[in-house]
Amino acid sequence: MSALEGIRVIELSTDATAFAGKLLADMGADVILVEPPDGAAARRYPPFVDDEPGPERSLHWWHFNTSKRGITLDLSSDSGRNLLGDLIGDADVLIEGMAPDVRKALDFAALSTGNPGLVHAAITPYGVTSPRSAEPVTDLTILAGGGPVWSCGYDDHELPPIRGGGFQGYNTGAHYIVMSVLTALLSRFGSNEGQFIDVSLHAAANVTTEMASYHWLIQQSIVQRQTGRHAMEIETASTQVRSGDGRYVNTGVLPRTPREFAGLLRWIEDAGLRDEFPETVFIEMATQREHLDRSKIGEDDEIVAMFMAARDAMALLADRLPAKEFFLGAQRAGIPVGVVYSPEEAFEDEHFIARGFQHKVQHDDPDQTVRYPGAPYRFEKSAWRISRCAPHLGEHNEEVFAELSASAEP
Amino acid sequence: MTGALSRYRICDFTGQLAGAGATKWIAAFGADVIRIEDPVMRGRWDILRAMPPFVDERRGEAFGGGFNNHNTDKKGITLNLRTEKGKEILRELVRVSDVVSENFAAGVLDKWGFGYEALKEMRPDVIYVSNCGFGHVGPYGQYKTWGPIVQAICGLTFTSGLPDEEPAGWGYSYMDHTGAMYMAIAILMALMHRERTGEGQWVDLACTEVGLTLHGPALLDWTINHRPTRRPGMPNGNRSLGSEMAPHGIFRCSGDDEWVAIVCRDEGDWCAFTGLVNEPWTQEAAFADIGARKANEDALEAHVTAWTRTRGKFDVQRALLDAGIPAAAVQKPGERIDQDPDTEGFDLWPSVVHSKMGEIRVDGLPVHLSKTDWRIERGGPCLGEHTEQVLTGLLGMSSGEVAALREEGVV
Numbered sequence: 001m002s003a004l005e006g007i008r009v010i011e012l013s014t015d016a017t018a019f020a021g022k023l024l025a026d027m028g029a030d031v032i033l034v035e036p037p038d039g040a041a042a043r044r045y046p047p048f049v050d051d052e053p054g055p056e057r058s059l060h061w062w063h064f065n066t067s068k069r070g071i072t073l074d075l076s077s078d079s080g081r082n083l084l085g086d087l088i089g090d091a092d093v094l095i096e097g098m099a100p101d102v103r104k105a106l107d108f109a110a111l112s113t114g115n116p117g118l119v120h121a122a123i124t125p126y127g128v129t130s131p132r133s134a135e136p137v138t139d140l141t142i143l144a145g146g147g148p149v150w151s152c153g154y155d156d157h158e159l160p161p162i163r164g165g166g167f168q169g170y171n172t173g174a175h176y177i178v179m180s181v182l183t184a185l186l187s188r189f190g191s192n193e194g195q196f197i198d199v200s201l202h203a204a205a206n207v208t209t210e211m212a213s214y215h216w217l218i219q220q221s222i223v224q225r226q227t228g229r230h231a232m233e234i235e236t237a238s239t240q241v242r243s244g245d246g247r248y249v250n251t252g253v254l255p256r257t258p259r260e261f262a263g264l265l266r267w268i269e270d271a272g273l274r275d276e277f278p279e280t281v282f283i284e285m286a287t288q289r290e291h292l293d294r295s296k297i298g299e300d301d302e303i304v305a306m307f308m309a310a311r312d313a314m315a316l317l318a319d320r321l322p323a324k325e326f327f328l329g330a331q332r333a334g335i336p337v338g339v340v341y342s343p344e345e346a347f348e349d350e351h352f353i354a355r356g357f358q359h360k361v362q363h364d365d366p367d368q369t370v371r372y373p374g375a376p377y378r379f380e381k382s383a384w385r386i387s388r389c390a391p392h393l394g395e396h397n398e399e400v401f402a403e404l405s406a407s408a409e410p
Numbered sequence: 411m412t413g414a415l416s417r418y419r420i421c422d423f424t425g426q427l428a429g430a431g432a433t434k435w436i437a438a439f440g441a442d443v444i445r446i447e448d449p450v451m452r453g454r455w456d457i458l459r460a461m462p463p464f465v466d467e468r469r470g471e472a473f474g475g476g477f478n479n480h481n482t483d484k485k486g487i488t489l490n491l492r493t494e495k496g497k498e499i500l501r502e503l504v505r506v507s508d509v510v511s512e513n514f515a516a517g518v519l520d521k522w523g524f525g526y527e528a529l530k531e532m533r534p535d536v537i538y539v540s541n542c543g544f545g546h547v548g549p550y551g552q553y554k555t556w557g558p559i560v561q562a563i564c565g566l567t568f569t570s571g572l573p574d575e576e577p578a579g580w581g582y583s584y585m586d587h588t589g590a591m592y593m594a595i596a597i598l599m600a601l602m603h604r605e606r607t608g609e610g611q612w613v614d615l616a617c618t619e620v621g622l623t624l625h626g627p628a629l630l631d632w633t634i635n636h637r638p639t640r641r642p643g644m645p646n647g648n649r650s651l652g653s654e655m656a657p658h659g660i661f662r663c664s665g666d667d668e669w670v671a672i673v674c675r676d677e678g679d680w681c682a683f684t685g686l687v688n689e690p691w692t693q694e695a696a697f698a699d700i701g702a703r704k705a706n707e708d709a710l711e712a713h714v715t716a717w718t719r720t721r722g723k724f725d726v727q728r729a730l731l732d733a734g735i736p737a738a739a740v741q742k743p744g745e746r747i748d749q750d751p752d753t754e755g756f757d758l759w760p761s762v763v764h765s766k767m768g769e770i771r772v773d774g775l776p777v778h779l780s781k782t783d784w785r786i787e788r789g790g791p792c793l794g795e796h797t798e799q800v801l802t803g804l805l806g807m808s809s810g811e812v813a814a815l816r817e818e819g820v821v
Contacts, residue, residue, distance in 0.1 A: 063626030144671035145738035151581030165569030182598035187414035203776030210582035216743035231581035336554035343565030344632035
C-alpha cells in the first residue's frame with residue numbers, strides 16, 4: 001500500500017508543477033501529465049543522454065517526471081478541452097501553472113463542475129490575483145526578487161550575490177504545492193469538499209530565507225552575505241576551511257562542551273599532532289571543567305584560551321587531513337562538521353549507498369538500468385518508488401482515453 | 411472556523427527550524443500541536459529560545475525572535491522525563507496524539523524509553539516522524555549536523571558559487587527550511603495512509619538525503635553521462651543550468667551593493683534586449699546567436715554590467731519586464747517585506763500576539779486555500795505556558811495535582 005494509491009492527479013505540465021507531480025507520483029498517486037501535442041518545453045532541456053538532444057533524451061525531463069503517465073492534448077481545440085474536462089471531472093487533484101489568459105480561457109471552474117471534491121492547485125509567480133501575474137520569471141529571477149539571492153555569496157561584495165544550483169526556486173514552490181494538496185486532501189476526509197489553492201513562487205522564496213526575513217521583521221536590520229556561512233548583520237568568523245587535499249570542509253560550530261573537547265583531544269593525539277600543537281594543553285584543561293560557559297568570554301582568560309585552542313586545532317587538522325578524513329575524524333570525536341561534497345560525490349558516499357539511496361530504474365528506450373536519486377524519506381509502510389520512467393510523448397493516450405470512455409459508460 | 415487539520419493532535423519534540431518549521435505548518439491549519447520541553451534545561455533543547463533577534467532589551471528563554479517565528483500557534487508544556495511521573499504523563503499524551511515528531515540526534519527518544527516500538531505499545535496506530543541529518547540507519551547514523559553541514563554534505567554548498575572561487579554556499583539554513591517541508595510532507599502523507607488503512611508507521615527522514623534529491627538532473631548527468639559537477643568552469647550558479655540562455659546573470663547597478671538579475675531566454679528576449687540597450691556591441695558577431703553568446707559569455711557580461719551599473723536596479727527591472735524579458739532586482743529584506751505589493755498583498759507577514767513580547771510580525775505561508783486557509787495568530791509559547799491547560803483540559807488532572815507536580819519538579 002502506498003499513501004496515495006488511487007488518488008488521481010491531473011498535472012498540466014510546466015516547470016513549476018513538475019517536481020510536485022513527481023513527489024506525489026513516487027508516493028503512489030496516479031499522476032496523469034498533460035502535454036501539448038508537440039511536447040512540453042522541458043523535453044528540450046539539457047543535459048541529454050550521451051549529449052544527443054531529443055524529446056525522449058532530456059535527463060531534466062527524466063528526473064522531474066518519474067512515475068507519471070503522459071498524454072497529449074491540444075487545449076486550444078474544443079475536443080481537447082472537453083477531454084480535459086472529462087479528466088478533471090474524474091480526478092482528485094488538478095495541478096497547473098497556466099498563464100492568466102490560458103487559465104481564463106480554460107475556465108477551470110466550469111471544467112470541474114460536477115466534481116465538488118476536486119482539489120485544484122495553481123502555482124504562479126505572484127499568486128493568481130497579482131497585477132504582475134503575467135510577467136515572465138525564471139528560477140534565477142524568482143530567487144533574486146524573492147530574497148534568497150541577497151543572502152548568498154562572498155565576503156567580497158565586489159563579487160555578485162549568488163544563486164544556488166538545482167532550480168531551488170521551483171523546487172521550493174513544488175514543496176508548498178505538495179504540502180497544500182495533502183492538507184486539502186486531509187480536510188476532505190471531514191468535509192467531502194475540495195477547494196482552490198493559490199501558491200505563489202515569489203511568496204515561497206520570501207518565507208524561505210531564515211534570518212534575513214525575521215531579523216527585518218523584528219529589528220529592521222539587514223543581513224550581509226558572507227562566504228560559506230550565514231549572512232549576518234556583522235562579520236562573523238569563517239567556518240569554511242581548505243583541507244589538506246585542496247578541498248573544503250565546514251567546521252560547523254566549534255567544540256563547546258567538555259565532552260566535545262575530550263573528543264578533540266583524542267583526535268589530536270590519534271593524528272599525532274600533540275607535540276606540534278602546544279596549545280593542546282588548553283584543550284586538556286577544558287576537558288577537566290564541569291561546564292564551559294561561553295558568556296564568560298571576556299572575564300575568564302582560560303575560557304578564551306580554550307576556545308581559541310579548539311578553533312586553531314580544528315584549522316590545523318583541516319589543513320593536514322584530506323576533507324573526507326577530517327569529516328570522519330571530527331564526527332567520530334563527536335564534533336559536528338561537514339565535508340563540502342559535490343552532488344555526485346555525496347551520491348557515491350558509503351552512507352547513502354548503505355541506506356539504499358541509489359534507486360535503479362529500468363529504461364526500455366534506450367535499454368538500460370539507470371541509477372536515480374532515491375527516496376527523500378523512508379516510510380515504514382507507505383511505499384516510495386519510481387514506478388515507471390518519465391513518459392514518452394503521448395505514451396498513455398490510448399490507455400487513459402480508453403479508461404475515460406469506460407468510466408463514462410452507464 | 412474548523413481548520414483543515416483540526417482533527418489531529420501532534421505530540422511535538424521538534425526544535426530549531428528543521429523540526430519546528432514542520433509543525434508550524436500543521437498548527438497553522440488548526441491541528442493541536444503540543445510542544446514538549448524540559449523544565450530543568452529551561453528550554454535549552456531549542457537554542458533559538460534565547461537567541462537574537464529581540465524586540466527590546468529583555469533577554470532569556472521567553473524572548474528569542476526566531477523561536478517565536480517558528481512556533482506560532484503551538485502549545486508549550488514542560489515535562490521532566492528523568493522522573494517516572496513525567497514519563498507517565500508523556501505516555502498518556504502519546505495515547506491521545508496522532509503523531510509524535512522529533513528532530514533530536516538519532517536514538518535520543520529511544521534512550522528515554524520512547525522509541526518507536528515503545529510508542530506503538532502506547533498507541534498502535536501512532537505515526538512517528540524522526541528527522542535528523544543522516545537518518546537513524548546507516549554508517550553515519552550517530553553523526554550530528556546543523557543546517558550548513560547538511561548543505562555541505564549534500565552538494566548544495568558546492569553548487570552555489572563561482573568558478574575558481576571557493577564555494578559561496580547558502581547564506582542561511584536552506585536545508586532547515588526544506589527539511590522542515592519534507593517533515594511536514596511526511597506527517598501529512600502518513601496521516602493520509604492512516605486515514606485510508608488505519609495503520610500508523612515510522613518515517614525516518616535524513617536531511618542530507620532530502621538535499622541530495624534536489625540535484626536530480628545533475629545526478630543523472632553523472633550516472634548516465636559520467637559528467638561530474640566538479641569540473642572546470644563549474645559551478646556558476648548565476649549562469650543558466652538547463653537550457654542555454656545568455657545573458658543569464660546578476661549584474662551590478664548604481665548604488666551601494668545593488669544588483670539585478672537578467673535572463674534572455676531565447677532570440678526573442680535577446681532582440682528585445684538589444685533594442686532596449688541600443689549600443690553597437692549588441693550587433694557584434696560575437697553575440698549574434700546563442701552559441702556565440704555562450705562562447706563569449708564573459709565579454710557579454712562585461713558589456714551588460716557596463717550598461718546596468720549606471721542605472722537603478724528597479725529601473726532596469728521595469729524596463730526589461732515592459733519589454734517582456736525576465737528581470738528582477740535583487741531585493742533586500744526591507745524592500746521585499748515592506749515595499750512589495752506581492753508579499754504584503756498576499757498577506758505574507760501576519761502579526762501574532764506573544765504573551766510576553768506583544769504583537770510581532772512573522773513569516774506567513776506562501777499559499778492560500780479557498781475554504782480552509784491557514785491562520786497564524788498566536789506567538790510561540792513561553793516555556794510551560796500551556797502546561798496547566800493541557801494537563802487539566804486534555805489529561806483530566808486537577809489544578810491541585812498540577813501544582814503538586816510542579817512542586818516535585820515533574821513539570
